[in-house]
Amino acid sequence: MTGARADDRAALITSLDLPTKVALLTGASGFTLVPEPSIGLGELRLSDGPTGVRGLKFSDGRVVALLPNATLLAACWSEQTAYEAGQLLAQEALAQGIHVVLGPTINLHRSPLGGRLFEAYSEDPLLTGRLAAAYVRGLQDSGVGACLKHLVANESETERTTVNSVLDEATLREVYLLPFEIATADADPWSMMAAYNDVNGVPATEQRHVITEIVKGEWGYRGLVMSDWSATGSAAPAATAGLDLVMPGPDGPWGDALVAAVRAGEVSEAVIDEHVERLLRLAARVGALGAPPEPARSFPAPDSAQRRAQLTRLAAQGMTVLKNDAAALPLHRDASVALIGRHAVETIGMGGGSAVVNPPYQVSVACGLTEQMGDRVTVTDGVAVRTRPVPARDGFLTDPRTGEAGVRVTLYDAAGAELEHRHAPAAITAVGMDDDFPGTAASVRLDAVITGGGPVELGAIGVGAWTVRAGERTLTYRLAVSGTGMAEEILAPPSRTDVVDVAAGTALSATVTLPGGGRPGDGYLGAGRFGLVANPASRETVDVIDDAVRAAGDADVAVVVVGLTEEQETESVDKTTLHLPGAQDALVEAVAGAARRTVVVVNAATPVVMPWLPRVDAVLLVGLPGQEAGRAVAAALLGDVEPAGRLVGTFPVDDGMCPAWSVTPVDGELRYAEGRHLGYRGHFAGRASEPAFWLGHGLGYGDWAYSDARVVAGDGTPGVTVTVTNTGIRASREVVQVYYQPPGDDEPVRLAGWRDVTLPPGESARLVVPTDPRVWRRWDTGAGAWQRLTGGELLIARGLGDVRATLPVPA
Incomplete structure (x- = not known):
């Protein structure tokens, strides 16, 4: 019954009793929907997908392709590029049997402080809507559903589950609903997602005005509207407002409560039938209604030559030349290059939160440029760029059983019985999410071998009581969340480290006892991420800058790679400044004073302040370029692919110098006081000072x-x-x-x-x-x-x- 007609779906609904119909309207698990064999409804499978189709597991999942982030793809200003990205993601979804990819994110870049802007296209509603429509067509032409998110006025992360976004009707319709309207009219997306926040005092999941009156009524939208994960706080109000599906499952606020509301006359059963009809329409569209599940199909592997070339091109062509005095770019292949900066050796390919996927590798700029220029390139590490420790990387820890980079993870229940052991290549693992073994993990042991000696930053990440042993040294920690953010155990787990002198080959082991035996309670979600920190200890900033200055003076051109990290560009946390973290500005200034020519590569998806701009020769904005980051940056620097991107947002000169700045609610409210004059609109009207770079700026070659x-x-x-x-x-x-x-x-x-x-x-x-x-x-x-x-x-x-x-x- 694939593609079942409306009258066929109506007959199927009539055959179901009320509890069965209501059961279909809450997820079966984190990322699956409830099947109903009696009507031929199979299991629908959903996946996060801003920059890759992660699959059903939030962490430790399948190896998948990591695409350039949304702002970098959008910087092409090309519907053809957006369509290609949608097609690529559809192939990644079909290879895993995924029916719906939860994207695109089409909220706008209201304030440059927004932590999740890297997932969204632009500050302009027309550009966002047209690109989103092309992306949706790319997915759905291949039979995979898209999901527009997050409906609506969801442009920041601070207090995101409680904030009340306050805006007038003209601003709502002309600006923040417009991308949804354009994508709906031009591409008919098969689903949408209602946001966490309130809009003018009403939860987004209970927004009858938006969901029923505008989206389903005025626009004639025929698709399904689901909630963001755990965003729904009511039964009857959300159901009558037009919300069709509550995620995740199996628990939720509907179930028996919604059945009771119908029987009490608070909700018409016709409302339930309408929700189920939209669910069945989605199932029919993706081939999950009335037909046996299709086997997973074979497509180019994430690390195949075809994907490598495609992802390199997609990333490089969207990079944006912001400044290029005296044709400093492209680089000459016979020039000697001093490549400098922490982001050169640890290039950031993706943002944090639900955008994280498990790629086959991530190529650094150091590796990518050295592949092309060989010993013409010297590489010098830069200043520290993070305030939080990160898991071991670059093979600094190896699994004692396999010798692979990463750690060996063993999970135990409360009685000490082993539940599972596995390899974690990133030295961090998730527990309590998507577990597929009997029992509840109460403790976790991580084992590894330290490959590098000397002063080492050593420690742990994750909630619980830790004992970490390296040789004869024992460290103990008790780590807890701060309580300031949603799902911190998963999105921003706590950490602690010490500096320890160790020898290469030292055995490292750590055990963490989870709160409450691993079960939810006292603010603990019953799930979290746990990892080992083991990296070379940081050097003094003055010594690092001295090394960089010497390297720059010895080369024809210095290429300094600076940027942000997942600490700033992430779900659940907004930025507090647009200035680069750490002493990166001082590094650029020092190098520019010593080098013959200085090129700055900015590894960030959103605006940064550039106080050194007058003193450098060229600036290339490269976004978060995905798994082929270093190869794409090299292709752009050398002119193998023209970096012909155009900015998708306005870059202010300094903090606060833009029409909308604060993302911090006041008494629970975030007022969109700039109205329709966000971004470049406000600058052009004189409501904010002249920006450093306007939306649409880009020099190319x-x-x-x-x-x-x-x-x-x-x-x-x-x-x-x-x-x-x-x-x-x-x-x-x-x-x-x-x-x-x-x-x-x-x-x-x-x-x-x-x-x-x-x-x-x-x-x-x-x-x-x-x-x-x-x-x-x-x-x-x-x-x-x-x-x-x-x-x-x-x-x-x-x-x-x-x-x-x-x-x-x-x-």
């Missing part, structure tokens, strides 16, 4: 002339036509951007359309750029309706910091 710009009639809205000429010496890709500035002081400028073109040097092309009709309107709150905007100007630009033509809109 070409130079461009614009001429003969005109307004032309479009399909309901005007467009523009313009001639662009590549005046540089290399083939290059240009992104022609069109912005609409309506008349009136209160109407913000907004991106209205764009088009890209790739030309060899000296060639010209005449382009027509249509504008999207959904930006030519305003919400009239008094009338409760849309009104068409007329008049104003169209701006043709390479980002709003480089407007090439201003054209009046004909009356």
Whole structure:
């Protein structure tokens, strides 16, 4: 019954009693839905998927491909690229028997402090919506469902499960709902996810105005609306508001409580039937209704040559050249390069939280550039960039049984009986999540061999009472969560370390006794992540910088790699500053003073402050480039792939210098006081100072002339036509951007359309750029309706910091 018609689904629903129907509306486990053999409904399988399809296990799962992060993919300003990413993720999902990928994330970059912005595309609703629609088509054309998230006004992580986002109706519709509206109209996503936060005093999972009146009513959305994980706090209010599915399972607020609410007349059974019908429609669309489960299909392996080339290209082409004085980039292959920085040797390929996957490897910039340039490259480690310890890496610990990098993990129940032993390649493991053995783990033992000697930062990560032994040295810790964040045991487990002198080959063992015997209680979730810290101890900052200065002075060019880490770009935590962590700014300043030429590579997905910008020759923003990070950065630096990205968000000059800044609720409320003037819109209107870089900025490796710009009639809205000429010496890709500035002081400028073109040097092309009709309107709150905007100007630009033509809109 794959693709079952509505009347077929109605007959199936009629055959079910009320408790069975309600049981279908809560997950069966963390990432599966309840099957019902009597109607041919199989198990639906869901997976997180911002940058890879992790599968059913939150940790220690299958090895999968790690894609470039969302902002890096979006920086291509290419619907074709977004579609390709969706297709790639669909293949990864089908290989695992996954039916729905929980993405794309289409919340906007409201404040640059948002910790989870790396998962979302942009600060602009049109750019976000159009790219999301292409991504959705890429997934669903292959039979895998997409899930738009998080509905709605969910742009920060501080107090994320209780915060009340306060915004007016015009801002809600014109800005924060617009990406959802565009993706719904253009791609018909098969599911959406309601967020944790409240919106104007009503939980997102109980938002009848948003879910039922707007999404299902005005937009005619036929898909399923599920909750974010553990976001639902009620039975009747959420069910009557339009929420179709509560996740995760098997426990939840519905079940018997929802059955009782129906029998008490608080919820109509027709409401339950409508939820089940949407669930069955989703099942039919993904092939889980009325047909035997399809066997997992074979696709290119995550570490195959095909994936390596594809992921390198996807990452490199979205990297953005922010500055390039005197053609410092691309690098000359015969130049000597001093590669400097902690991010050069420990390149960050993904953000933290639910975006984390288990890739086959992650290539550092040091490895990638050395592969291409050999001994022309010298590598110098940089200053410390983290405040929290990280698990052992780079083979510093090995499994005593197999000799592989990582640790040996053994789990025991409360009686001391062994439940499981396994290898953990990342020296950290999850316990209490997705466990598939009988019994409850009450203690964990981790064993390893230390491969490097000398002063070592040694310690533990995870909640519980620890005993760590290295040779004759014993350390004891009692670690607990701070209580300031959701699921800290999993997303930000506590840690402690000491510096210990050890010899290479020393045996290391650690045992942790879990709170309450591993069972939930007293604030413990009954699940957590546990690992061993064992890494070379940090050196004094002044010594590190001295080494970097000497290396820079001996080379033709210094490439300094700086950036953020999963401490800043992660689920559950927002940033407090845009300044680089540690002494990275001092490192760049010192190197720039010593080097003949200085290129800075910024390994971050979101804006950072660059006080050293006037003193360096070039800046390349590389995002979080995924498993092929180092190879992609090398390809961009050397010009093998043009880094033709354009910024998807505005970079302020310093902290606080943007239209929306604070992400900290006041008395539980986060007011969107900037209204429709977020990001570049507020800067352009003079509501914030001139930014360092505008949305849409990006130099690539070409130079461009614009001429003969005109307004032309479009399909309901005007467009523009313009001639662009590549005046540089290399083939290059240009992104022609069109912005609409309506008349009136209160109407913000907004991106209205764009088009890209790739030309060899000296060639010209005449382009027509249509504008999207959904930006030519305003919400009239008094009338409760849309009104068409007329008049104003169209701006043709390479980002709003480089407007090439201003054209009046004909009356």
